[in-house]
Amino acid sequence: MNSFELRLLDSQNSQIFSAVTRFIGADETGSFAILAGHAPLIVLLRQGLARFCDVEGHWYYLALPGGVCRFADNCLSVCTVRYFVGDKRDEICQQLSDELARTDSQVHAARLTLTQIEQSLVRRLAELSLHGDV
Secondary structure (H helix, E strand, O other), X not given: OOOEEEEEEOOOOEEEEEEEEEEEEEEOOEEEEEEOOOOOEXXXXXXXXXXXXXXXXXXXXXXXXXXXXXXXXXEEEEEOOOOEEEOOHHHHHHHHHHHHHHHHHHHHHHHHHXXXXXXXXXXXXXXXXXXXXX
């Protein structure tokens, strides 16, 4: 059976699956499949689940918050900020959900800190202008 290489890359990890027979993902227009020998392409994956099958017939799920998918020279590369891969769909979905919640919390905390810094700077500038230092 014809196969291709799948490379998963994110900011913390990378994995290579050397014998993949098909990949099913989704972009803004809907689902698509990639088989060995597919024409070169670049696609923006949407947030959610993709899946792929190896030569032994085992299906794996790939949860990601979106990413770039490139197929060339019989190699599929998926680049994303973070991904989770495994054969248990519900566990993979939960891991992605937890990671997105954690990221949202960190972004919220960073925005709050920036707002506090900005308010402090405005107060300091107001104090300096009252004393004629500005």
